Amino acid sequence: MPRVPTEEQRSSGGVLYRQSSPDAGRLEICLIATRGSTRWQLPKGLVATGETEAEGAVREVREETGCQGTAEDDLGEIVFWFIASDGKGRRRIRKRVHFFLVRYQSGETRDHDGEVDDAAWFDAEVALRRLTFDSERQILEKALGVLRQRRAPASPQSEAV
Numbered sequence: 187m188p189r190v191p192t193e194e195q196r197s198s199g200g201v202l203y204r205q206s207s208p209d210a211g212r213l214e215i216c217l218i219a220t221r222g223s224t225r226w227q228l229p230k231g232l233v234a235t236g237e238t239e240a241e242g243a244v245r246e247v248r249e250e251t252g253c254q255g256t257a258e259d260d261l262g263e264i265v266f267w268f269i270a271s272d273g274k275g276r277r278r279i280r281k282r283v284h285f286f287l288v289r290y291q292s293g294e295t296r297d298h299d300g301e302v303d304d305a306a307w308f309d310a311e312v313a314l315r316r317l318t319f320d321s322e323r324q325i326l327e328k329a330l331g332v333l334r335q336r337r338a339p340a341s342p343q344s345e346a347v
Contacts (some may be wrong), residue, residue, distance in 0.1 A: 200228025
């Protein structure tokens with residue numbers, strides 16, 4: 187039996203966030219739906235030639251959510267395998283996706299591209315439950331930890347006596 191060739195893919199994605207209201211301080215996360223809206227995911231895609239991973243994340247967020255943002259923090263990466271079948275035949279893909287925290291600037295989710303079925307804002311805790319894949323849930327948990335740490339009041343400096 188012939189061996190299935192293996193291919194490496196480098197992608198990047200973003201956790202797009204915004205405050206729903208400055209007074210309430212509630213965080214919202216934008217997720218995308220794929221596969222007939224049966225999968226809710228973080229926006230991500232292949233990094234283009236000459237593009238940094240952060241630039242790729244911002245571009246993919248814009249294309250898949252319709253919203254422009256700014257990359258802030260590096261959230262690390264996930265790695266997964268899948269089998270692809272197309273005009274090139276069957277091949278095993280090892281995909282590495284590097285994620286960034288992306289602060290919302292402008293745009294509307296209705297302007298997402300045709301690669302996704304839907305894009306929508308969710309309260310952060312709802313987004314955690316809505317995500318289909320555990321690996322992406324871990325990335326979102328890390329992003330929320332970064333955001334909570336930013337909002338935490340600074341600890342008072344102890345004075346030497």
